[in-house]
Amino acid sequence: MQPSQECSLYVPSWVLPDLFGVFQVDETLAPFKLTHEQLMLVKSRMRAGLEAGLRNKGPSAVKMLPSFVYRTPDGTERGKYLALDLGGTNFRALLVNFKRGLQQNTRVNHKIYTIPLEIMQGTGEELFDHIAQCVSDFLDYMGMKNAHLPAGFTFSFPCEQTALDTGTLVSWTKGYKATDCEGHDVVEMLKEAIKRRNFDLDIVAVVNDTVGTMMSCAYEDPQCEIGLIAGTGTNVCYMEEITKMCINTEWGGLGDDGSLEDIITPYDAEVNRMSVNPGKQSFEKLTSGMYLGEIVRQVLLDLTSGGLLFRGIFIVQQVCGAVSRRAAQLCGAGMAAVVDKIRENRRLDHLKITVGVDGALYKLHPHFSRVLEETVRSLAPHCNVTFLPSEEGSGKGAALITAVAKQKPIDKYLYSMRFSDETLLDIMHQFRREMVKGLGRDTNPTAALKMLPTFVRSIPDGSEKGDFIALDLGGSNFRILRVKVSHEKKQTVQMESQIYDTPEDIIHGTGTKLFDHVAECLGDFMEKHNIKDKKLPVGFTFSFPCQQTKLDEGVLITWTKRFKASGVEGMDVVKLLSKAIKKRGNYDAEIMAVVNDTVGTMMTCGFDDQRCEVGIIIGTGTNACYMEELRNIDLVEGDEGRMCVNTEWGAFGDDGRLEDIRTEFDREIDRGSLNPGKQLFEKMVSGMYLGELVRLILVKMAREGLLFEGRITPELLTRVFLFSDRTASLYSMCVLKKGSNAGSVCTIVSFRSANLIAAVLAGILLRLKENKGMTRLRTTIGIDGSLYKMHPQYARRLHKTVRRLVPDIDVRFLLSESGSGKGAAMVTAVAYRLAEHSRQIAEILSEFRLTTEQLLEVRTVRWGLC
Numbered sequence: 001m002q003p004s005q006e007c008s009l010y011v012p013s014w015v016l017p018d019l020f021g022v023f024q025v026d027e028t029l030a031p032f033k034l035t036h037e038q039l040m041l042v043k044s045r046m047r048a049g050l051e052a053g054l055r056n057k058g059p060s061a062v063k064m065l066p067s068f069v070y071r072t073p074d075g076t077e078r079g080k081y082l083a084l085d086l087g088g089t090n091f092r093a094l095l096v097n098f099k100r101g102l103q104q105n106t107r108v109n110h111k112i113y114t115i116p117l118e119i120m121q122g123t124g125e126e127l128f129d130h131i132a133q134c135v136s137d138f139l140d141y142m143g144m145k146n147a148h149l150p151a152g153f154t155f156s157f158p159c160e161q162t163a164l165d166t167g168t169l170v171s172w173t174k175g176y177k178a179t180d181c182e183g184h185d186v187v188e189m190l191k192e193a194i195k196r197r198n199f200d201l202d203i204v205a206v207v208n209d210t211v212g213t214m215m216s217c218a219y220e221d222p223q224c225e226i227g228l229i230a231g232t233g234t235n236v237c238y239m240e241e242i243t244k245m246c247i248n249t250e251w252g253g254l255g256d257d258g259s260l261e262d263i264i265t266p267y268d269a270e271v272n273r274m275s276v277n278p279g280k281q282s283f284e285k286l287t288s289g290m291y292l293g294e295i296v297r298q299v300l301l302d303l304t305s306g307g308l309l310f311r312g313i314f315i316v317q318q319v320c321g322a323v324s325r326r327a328a329q330l331c332g333a334g335m336a337a338v339v340d341k342i343r344e345n346r347r348l349d350h351l352k353i354t355v356g357v358d359g360a361l362y363k364l365h366p367h368f369s370r371v372l373e374e375t376v377r378s379l380a381p382h383c384n385v386t387f388l389p390s391e392e393g394s395g396k397g398a399a400l401i402t403a404v405a406k407q408k409p410i411d412k413y414l415y416s417m418r419f420s421d422e423t424l425l426d427i428m429h430q431f432r433r434e435m436v437k438g439l440g441r442d443t444n445p446t447a448a449l450k451m452l453p454t455f456v457r458s459i460p461d462g463s464e465k466g467d468f469i470a471l472d473l474g475g476s477n478f479r480i481l482r483v484k485v486s487h488e489k490k491q492t493v494q495m496e497s498q499i500y501d502t503p504e505d506i507i508h509g510t511g512t513k514l515f516d517h518v519a520e521c522l523g524d525f526m527e528k529h530n531i532k533d534k535k536l537p538v539g540f541t542f543s544f545p546c547q548q549t550k551l552d553e554g555v556l557i558t559w560t561k562r563f564k565a566s567g568v569e570g571m572d573v574v575k576l577l578s579k580a581i582k583k584r585g586n587y588d589a590e591i592m593a594v595v596n597d598t599v600g601t602m603m604t605c606g607f608d609d610q611r612c613e614v615g616i617i618i619g620t621g622t623n624a625c626y627m628e629e630l631r632n633i634d635l636v637e638g639d640e641g642r643m644c645v646n647t648e649w650g651a652f653g654d655d656g657r658l659e660d661i662r663t664e665f666d667r668e669i670d671r672g673s674l675n676p677g678k679q680l681f682e683k684m685v686s687g688m689y690l691g692e693l694v695r696l697i698l699v700k701m702a703r704e705g706l707l708f709e710g711r712i713t714p715e716l717l718t719r720v721f722l723f724s725d726r727t728a729s730l731y732s733m734c735v736l737k738k739g740s741n742a743g744s745v746c747t748i749v750s751f752r753s754a755n756l757i758a759a760v761l762a763g764i765l766l767r768l769k770e771n772k773g774m775t776r777l778r779t780t781i782g783i784d785g786s787l788y789k790m791h792p793q794y795a796r797r798l799h800k801t802v803r804r805l806v807p808d809i810d811v812r813f814l815l816s817e818s819g820s821g822k823g824a825a826m827v828t829a830v831a832y833r834l835a836e837h838s839r840q841i842a843e844i845l846s847e848f849r850l851t852t853e854q855l856l857e858v859r860t861v862r863w864g865l866c
Contacts, residue, residue: 025315025319028302029319031263032325033325033326034326034329038263039332042333042334043334043337045254046062046251046333046337049254050338050341054242061254061256061259061282062254063248065159065161065170065247065248065249067208067237067246068164068245069207069245069246069404070244072215072218073219073400077098077219077403077404078098078403078415079406080097081097081150081399081403082094082149082150082151082201083154083397084152084153084398085154085156085209085212085398086131086153087157087174088115088156088233089232090112090114091114091115091130091131092111092112094110094395095110095138095149096108096399098399098403106219108392108395109142110395120175120177121175123178123179124178124184124189126178127181129196131190132194133197135194135201136197136199149201151202151204151402152203152207152397152399153167153187153203153206154207154397154398155167156174157172157174157176158253164204164206164405165187165203165205165206166188167185167186167187167206168184169183169184170182172277173252173284174232174233175276177276186206187203187206204401204402205401209229210235210237211227212395212396213227213228213390214227214237214238214246214356214397215400215401216358216396216397216400217357217388217397218400219396219400220388221354221386223353223354224353224355225239225354226338226354227355227357227358228331228357228358228387229358230357230362230368231288231358231359231360231362232290232359233252234288234331234359235248235251236251238338238342240345241345249338251283252282252287252288253283253284255282256280256281263286268285268295271285271294272285283334286327287330287331288327288361289361292323292324292361296319299319303315303319324361324367324368327361327368328367328372328375329371331372332371332373332376332378335372335385336376336383339383343380351382351383351384352383352386354388356388356390357388357389357390358390363389372387373385414697414748416661417748417749418748419755421804423661424762424805425759427658427759428763428766429763431649431652431763432766434447434449434652435449435764435767438450438647439635441634444635446655448652448655449649449652450557450648451646452546452547452648453548453636453646454548454551454596454599454625454646455549455550455636455643456551456595456603456643456827456830457641459603459610459830464830465485466484467483468482468483468485468825469482469483469522469537469539469825470482470541470822470823470824470828471518471522471539471540472541472543472600472824473518473542474541474542474621477499478499478500478517478518479500480500480521481822482529483826483829485825485826493822495822496529500521502517507563507565511566511567514568515573515576515577515579516580518577522589523584523586526589532586532587535588537828538592539595539824540554540573540594540595541600543561543598544559544561545558545560545646545651546573546594546596546646551592551593551827552574552591552592552594555573556568556569556570558678560679560682561620561621574591574594577591596625597623598617598625599615599625599646600822601816601823602626605782605783605816608814609780611778611780612779613768613779613780614761614768614782615782616781616785617783617784618686618687618753618783618787618798620786621650622681622686622757622785624649624760624764625644625645626764626767626768627642627645629642629771630642649681650681650682650686651680652680653681654677654678654680658680658681666683666693669689681760684753685753685756685757686787687786690749690787694746697745697749698742699716699717750794750797755797758798758801759801759805762802762805762806765777765809766806769809776809777810778809779809779811779812780811780813781812783814788815799811
């Protein structure tokens, strides 16, 4: 029979019964297909369950159990720890060794032991005796039976905890039914079993597998603050703002109060009825691997009894897909509730967070992870959630929790501030690569180090002379100097100076007010020294990042050191100051050079030691300059000679290069600063920030009862800047309190600063050595700044570390006694000297320059001779 020409679809009659079967299969699976609205309802019910569990008023389906884990790993964890992991049909024993290094280095040895069904459902004593036997065997296997290692116990069942090392079992899940365990402390039961085996363990922590997974992944990714298990069972934990600790949600109990009845199918109800715990763990029975196969089986039995399963249509895969997709969507809805809660707790418009994940269902099912992640994105659009699979499982996490718990109070917070030479050398090499990037014309725009040419082409050579004015603006004080350089029997320098305050309203006001203030101070100085009628050359030390195309021009790139005067960034500060001087009209001054304070320091010290080719400031802020070969500076024309380059090294790390060594306290300092995300290296090392860094550490330690008996005074809650010029001595007094925790914090923070400065300085010294092609370099570093000058141990630590990192360079550290102001005068003097040399050369060569008339006369004479 031929199909009708008018029919768009021809269906043979023998297919029709199967098509009816397909329709009936679709109808059977329809309840497993959840709409967006249904998933949003599940999300809201999970959120309500989370909140109810936290309130702890009356029974709650979502238990929200405190874990007594107060923080995730920070990479400082070191040493060997035993981890015991019980949560399914296997028991796993691990030996985890956390090693030193810039990148976390972990070695894990493990062994897996089967838990027979008769043990899972026997007595509690039999279960824990079996675990103790496995632990004993593992220690023998590792040759560590008598080591008495600290141990963490991953016990993946709901437990009430009153401390990190206690866990009272609430109820068994995942098919376990060992008697005489519910209501008892599982840590004590394990200890008793171990004692019966005649060996000993220091069990420091008991944790859920979700907590272990979160901790394991947080060791790799600091943004990981959630743990998810999607395997035999399912659960979630997260770092809760209210309790300031990790909470084990036990979300598998959602629906035990009937709140999920509208999505539970007859097949789910049958699986629940046949389980070992009817009416409990309702959400888990819809989503976990232990039950999904049985749900699929119940559906297939129903279809078979209707004669649909094997009538030419293969539907097993279709049923499996529907059941597993629903499970992934439900887990996604629950996760959306968790991440949105965290976002709202933190009052954020957008949250970026990582979820550590473990479990066979998530890892092995071909579509589960994709559906889960899509659902979270759909239901929590304001959260950017990254899922990080745990490579080592929750056992490593238990070891990490144990490591965190065993740390000494100081080490707990400050171990990451102690650097090995390997780490410092790595930082040095990173800095050197960034220097090259900053010097390149094409790479400079994206470089953190701006490597700004200063157009200072020479250090003093001893022949400079003259009468100069120097202005020095860079901190809370403004300094003016008169510098007389003369030659009688030898070169001498006479200086007169005066310091003027720079009030806060000037620093944070307008650019016009700032430069009017500078011009007013200069007029006052000239009047007091009776030089108003002289037009003396002026050198201007302006200690902020400037773009220069010549010596007497400086376009401000960005303010630093709390300065925020408006209308200055992007402007030439020499023109702004000249305009302010002209506006006053009662004196005249010619600004011949604008330099950074580092350049001024190098030039000041270069006057005393002509080997000086590096200048460093370590005070309120920090920076460095050095003499670079002109051929290497793509930003300036020419290949001959040298030029001083202002590195602006305070911005090192602004591109994320230093993230693996920054601490939570560094990040808090940055968030509270005037320029978040900028000058990150400076915020780790300079005096403006170190005092506040110490305070934040002390406050956190006090809040956790590790200092001052938990007492927090109003003084401790007041922001401080201990390394301002006026108060550096207070910090020194703190350091000198030997043996005190507060003194130790101060010492470690300041030594980290010295070590980091040493690492980047070593990078500059190596570049100088390579530029000169020398096997051994001898050079001098000019240095200034209150932190370097006033801290009792800082200079010694800096010198020692530099010499250790670059042993083939002989370094002399020369303290600038006169500050960078004298250096500005010396830059002006050198500019005069070079200009005078150019004038003399031009005068000598002028005799060889012929005018047009002279050339015509020569031509006339030549033709006449012909």
